[in-house]
Amino acid sequence: MTTEHANTEDLAGALYDAIALVTRRLKQTRVPGGLSLPERSALSRLARSGPASAAELARADQVTAQAMGAVVGGLETSGFVERRPDPRDGRRIIVSLTPAGEDVLRRKRDARGRQLAQVLTAEFTAAELETLRAAAPLLERLGESL
Template identity: 40%
Template sequence: MSHPPPSVPPEALHALAEDLRVLAGKLVRRLREESYVGNFTPSQVQVLNLLEREGPATVTALARAQGMRPQSMGETLAALKAAGFVSGAPDPNDGRQTVLSLTPAFRKKVKASRAAREDWLYRTIQTHFSAAEQQQLTTGVDLLKRLIDS
């Protein structure tokens, strides 16, 4: 017969939530330090992530996805084009529109950035944690996945 887990007091759960928020922020900052891709505005980051996840898109589609006017999206994209991160080609279905996508050079940069961050994590976990602690991290990651998916 299994017993229900002991209840954690609400104040302890609030403290846990705060600690988790602070630690997640510190981890994100540390990972950024390990591999610099560039200084981007929040809207530029959202556009780059959207193009990477969803693939090529028009200015109108990107603006709609971000809840902004196409003119504002045009300004965001102009900076990304000037930096060589995004390129445009005529829409094969509507020659009046341009389909935007990430450049191969930027994709390569993103891939190298991710590899550098994962390498830092791997080396740090390998050298600073015992086998038992590595197993605890594995369990913790599984719990974090559940937290994010809830």
């Protein structure tokens, strides 16, 4: 095994451990009326990529179609998404963000976001914040590639 390969495996292990810790800690914070991580993920994906089927959302988040169906159902009940027949294939149902869904993403800072922002403000230097800002798109790309 080359040194470069060993270093990459060490980095992968460190990233896995760090991401798992952050995820566990964020999942522990829940506020009444706040969005769950799956809800926020689905809304964010729709905002980023546009309308999609529940199956496409499920694949993107690596969850079952049934689990995503429950998430989409809850978001629809809340008025954050709407389901319509696909204009190209009437057998498919497409989920899209409503203005209320866009609004909740734009203005609502749930407890996870506030918790993260408070820690970032209190515990990290300006240079560290810039490093994290640069790393965020890379981490998203990593997640999309898994």
